Amino acid sequence: MTQTNEYTKPLPLITGLSKIFWDGCKENKLLYQECKDCGEVIFFPKMFCTNCMSQNLGWKESKGKGKIHTFTVTYDMAPPEFMPHVPYALAIIALDEGFRFMSNIVECDFDKISCDMPVEVVFERATDEITLPKFRPTNGN
Numbered sequence: 001m002t003q004t005n006e007y008t009k010p011l012p013l014i015t016g017l018s019k020i021f022w023d024g025c026k027e028n029k030l031l032y033q034e035c036k037d038c039g040e041v042i043f044f045p046k047m048f049c050t051n052c053m054s055q056n057l058g059w060k061e062s063k064g065k066g067k068i069h070t071f072t073v074t075y076d077m078a079p080p081e082f083m084p085h086v087p088y089a090l091a092i093i094a095l096d097e098g099f100r101f102m103s104n105i106v107e108c109d110f111d112k113i114s115c116d117m118p119v120e121v122v123f124e125r126a127t128d129e130i131t132l133p134k135f136r137p138t139n140g141n
């Protein structure tokens with residue numbers, strides 16, 4: 001084995017439809033869907049529009065910028081695979097394009113995280129198949 005940085009936490013399960021999203025992440029692109037009939041913004045990937053039931057959906061690339069909608073910081077009592085990584089911050093990010101994304105907030109002092117804080121996506125490679133989108137404060141503080 002030549003792999004020196006083995007990823008030990010649970011990973012997302014790639015399905016037929018979400019593979020497009022995860023392939024985008026590997027290229028450092030945060031993809032979402034938009035309904036070509038009514039304009040509804042859709043995430044997580046779906047087969048049809050949640051607003052008008054159309055199957056005429058297209059993929060778009062997010063600029064990866066948004067604000068923290070809500071968050072929590074875990075200091076203890078995490079699932080076993082996550083215990084070596086406490087503390088960590090989990091947040092729901094409201095992307096500028098109009099969808100929400102749950103991920104970690106990284107590269108910041110957890111005491112300074114607040115709702116409505118501007119954040120931007122950063123991509124962290126976990127395995128050959130999975131690159132995880134995470135978010136850091138836009139101003140680097």
Ligand SMILES: [Zn+2]
Pocket residue numbers: 035036037038039040049050051052053054
């Ligand atoms: Zn629609």
